[in-house]
Amino acid sequence: MSKIKPSKGSPYARIMGVGGYRPTRVVPNEVILETIDSSDEWIRSRSGIETRHWANDEETVAAMSIEASGKAIADAGISVEQIGGVIVSTVSHFKQTPAVATEIADKLGTNKAAAFDISAGCAGFGYGLTLAKGMIVEGSAEYVLVIGVERLSDLTDLEDRATAFLFGDGAGAVVVGPAKEPGIGPTVWGSEGDKSETIKQTVPWTDYRSGEVAKFPAITQEGQAVFRWAVFEMAKVAKEALDVAGITADDLDVFIPHQANERIIDSMVKTLKLPESVTVARDVRTTGNTSAASIPLAMERLLATGEAKSGDTALVIGFGAGLVYAATVVTLP
Numbered sequence: 001m002s003k004i005k006p007s008k009g010s011p012y013a014r015i016m017g018v019g020g021y022r023p024t025r026v027v028p029n030e031v032i033l034e035t036i037d038s039s040d041e042w043i044r045s046r047s048g049i050e051t052r053h054w055a056n057d058e059e060t061v062a063a064m065s066i067e068a069s070g071k072a073i074a075d076a077g078i079s080v081e082q083i084g085g086v087i088v089s090t091v092s093h094f095k096q097t098p099a100v101a102t103e104i105a106d107k108l109g110t111n112k113a114a115a116f117d118i119s120a121g122c123a124g125f126g127y128g129l130t131l132a133k134g135m136i137v138e139g140s141a142e143y144v145l146v147i148g149v150e151r152l153s154d155l156t157d158l159e160d161r162a163t164a165f166l167f168g169d170g171a172g173a174v175v176v177g178p179a180k181e182p183g184i185g186p187t188v189w190g191s192e193g194d195k196s197e198t199i200k201q202t203v204p205w206t207d208y209r210s211g212e213v214a215k216f217p218a219i220t221q222e223g224q225a226v227f228r229w230a231v232f233e234m235a236k237v238a239k240e241a242l243d244v245a246g247i248t249a250d251d252l253d254v255f256i257p258h259q260a261n262e263r264i265i266d267s268m269v270k271t272l273k274l275p276e277s278v279t280v281a282r283d284v285r286t287t288g289n290t291s292a293a294s295i296p297l298a299m300e301r302l303l304a305t306g307e308a309k310s311g312d313t314a315l316v317i318g319f320g321a322g323l324v325y326a327a328t329v330v331t332l333p
Contacts, residue, residue, distance in 0.1 A: 014330075049166070062107070084142055087145070089124025091150065122321065131146075145175055153169050163221060167219070174299075185241065197222070234264075241327035252274065259284035259288075295316050
């Protein structure tokens, strides 16, 4: 018989507050066209993107995260000292160690919160949300800060016609805390490593360090393969997330998919047969693809503009490099 005492966590968890930070510099398509042979009309028709934000030297991964986190903590109505865990999803923090989460936890003023980074690409926010929920239910933390943050402008090849227009920078954060009823549904997540070559870094850091390649590593992708996978396979994952949450598309108020491409979003809405009453996040138009930051940034904007409201039921789904994915149903803070 086990001598270990049972954990004393909360029976459920929910998102309590959300915050976002977008860099001050707004970059229109015209700037992108200075280095690729394309047009504003082509970029908009292929992706829906009109502008994106690029960070300056002071808008580091940590700095953007701290700004977004401060807003989320204030929105949740708790003190920084109550944060027991900080989870950061990013692929654009260029120090292998230590984790940027430890710097963020310290500068925010947490009381030695557990802090770690995860690398799950555009599904990273969903992965972090799931881990935070587990920590709260298990009892290892009462409140957990989940951050998605990227400086993808550092990993963008401005001469690559397929990707130069896609990526933006920013940070989104949520506070996850205890709840008396379910506020975060079961997560449908997974990976398909056999497709890892469809979205990847061009070369390893070691090749650049050794001088084998002169060009700084960037993110590249096989656009058509990624599009087909996202449209057909991720709609199935989204439907499964609804099923395990015990609801249907008719019960939804809001749909917040990863802001990768507006054509993908439109196709998923059609495949899922979402009612016209469902508010669909389209932050991609002015923010671009910010990978792990895209879902919390889109959530924050919908709530700030009044397009969504506290208590709404939302389906969130992230998908990207790996290939990895994560989908769940949440109650908006």
